[in-house]
Amino acid sequence: MLVLVALGGNAMTGPDGSATPHAQREAIGRAMQRVADLVEAGHDVVVTHGNGPQVGNLLVKNELAAHVVPPVPLDWCGAQTQGTIGFTAVDTLEAAFASRGLRRRAAAVITRTLVDASDPGFTTPTKPVGRFLPHEQAKRLIEHGETWQDRGEHGWRRVVASPEPLEVLDTHAVLTLLHAGYVVVAAGGGGIPVVRTPGGTVHGVEAVVDKDLTAAVLARALGADVLVTATDVEHAEVGFGTPHARPLGRVSLEEMEGYAADGQFASGSMGPKVEAALRFVRGGGRRSVITALDRIADAVAGEVGTIIESPTPATPTPTTDR
Ligand SMILES: Nc1ncnc2c1ncn2[C@@H]1O[C@H](COP(=O)(O)OP(=O)(O)O)[C@@H](O)[C@H]1O
Ligand SMILES: NC(=O)OP(=O)(O)O
Numbered sequence: 001m002l003v004l005v006a007l008g009g010n011a012m013t014g015p016d017g018s019a020t021p022h023a024q025r026e027a028i029g030r031a032m033q034r035v036a037d038l039v040e041a042g043h044d045v046v047v048t049h050g051n052g053p054q055v056g057n058l059l060v061k062n063e064l065a066a067h068v069v070p071p072v073p074l075d076w077c078g079a080q081t082q083g084t085i086g087f088t089a090v091d092t093l094e095a096a097f098a099s100r101g102l103r104r105r106a107a108a109v110i111t112r113t114l115v116d117a118s119d120p121g122f123t124t125p126t127k128p129v130g131r132f133l134p135h136e137q138a139k140r141l142i143e144h145g146e147t148w149q150d151r152g153e154h155g156w157r158r159v160v161a162s163p164e165p166l167e168v169l170d171t172h173a174v175l176t177l178l179h180a181g182y183v184v185v186a187a188g189g190g191g192i193p194v195v196r197t198p199g200g201t202v203h204g205v206e207a208v209v210d211k212d213l214t215a216a217v218l219a220r221a222l223g224a225d226v227l228v229t230a231t232d233v234e235h236a237e238v239g240f241g242t243p244h245a246r247p248l249g250r251v252s253l254e255e256m257e258g259y260a261a262d263g264q265f266a267s268g269s270m271g272p273k274v275e276a277a278l279r280f281v282r283g284g285g286r287r288s289v290i291t292a293l294d295r296i297a298d299a300v301a302g303e304v305g306t307i308i309e310s311p312t313p314a315t316p317t318p319t320t321d322r
Contacts, residue, residue, distance in 0.1 A: 001225040003038055003300055006215035006276070007031055007049040010232040011293045012085065019053045028085065029092040035183070036096035037297040039104055044178055046222060047089060050211045051081035051189030056130015056158060074160060075192050075204030082110055082188040089185045106183045112169040112202065113191025113209050119163035127162035127208045128268050151268065161207040165190060165214040169202065171221045178222070190214040212276035220283045226300055227280040229273045230293040236274055236306040238264045248306045253281055256308050281308050
């Protein structure tokens with residue numbers, strides 16, 4: 001089977017959210033062991049990943065050093081995170097393959113995601129990035145023109161523009177690498193957001209695309225059999241955080257749509273994961289699973305996780321050369 005794994009931020013920073021290079025490499029290395037489990041089980045795998053903590057940190061560096069070196073736009077910061085996370089994922093994946101005697105290679109693709117220049121996401125920022133701060137500190141940054149949101153128990157977090165992903169422009173490169181036998185890391189951070197010009201070319205725009213939503217677009221375009229969203233909980237729950245919380249196992253598309261409409265999944269955390277899972281299956285994909293990183297191989301085997309399956313056989317994707 002072709003499996004697309006979307007890795008959450010929890011899988012890529014230290015236990016306390018630490019984003020030091022060492023903590024990130026350790027965390028990515030642990031995540032790639034779980035990806036290697038899937039490869040060892042005989043699956044073809046594409047990995048995508050978040051970049052919220054990393055891209056937020058780059059923005060802070062930009063601001064602190066603006067008087068010395070020219071700041072770079074947000075799409076450049078996104079591209080830089082694809083580079084650092086991508087090479088670390090490839091390094092650690094290949095080490096995991098070697099330690100298991102698997103003769104597989106990995107490659108990371110710098111990936112662009114097409115968005116609409118008139119998307120309302122450009123005027124109302126929604127994507128949380130970077131570190132959490134107490135309200136007092138966030139207030140000072142708001143006074144300097146930044147948008148920050150109260151994100152609950154952890155504090156306040158900066159939010160940036162996040163348009164809808166329409167198309168992953170480098171899908172063909174990913175397919176070509178898959179055909180050549182590579183495990184591919186692609187569309188990191190939701191892909192570098194680009195818009196089409198009237199002349200038909202594209203250029204980067206300042207935003208951060210939601211990686212779960214891009215994962216659903218890419219999974220369909222690649223003809224993936226399963227979309228796995230790997231996070232820090234084994235199941236999405238209804239009644240989350242209440243004494244009546246109930247983990248969801250196998251659920252129908254309609255049932256899950258009902259829970260989502262009922263506001264059961266928090267925006268900015270479980271909400272986009274469920275939305276991506278629904279879009280993949282609604283769009284003709286066979287199966288979406290949301291589960292904990294440590295359980296992704298069991299989840300692909302159908303043994304754990306919140307599983308949404310298509311009521312009808314999966315429909316072919318627009319991409320015909322797979
Ligand atoms: N309905 C829900 N069911 C389960 N977890 C939920 C729900 N709503 C919100 N969450 C929270 O979503 C978190 C996972 O989202 P997030 O922290 O954004 O993950 P990641 O960084 O892995 O992408 C869980 O740890 C949990 O605290
Ligand atoms: N780009 C993105 O969705 O990143 P996170 O998953 O880290 O929020």
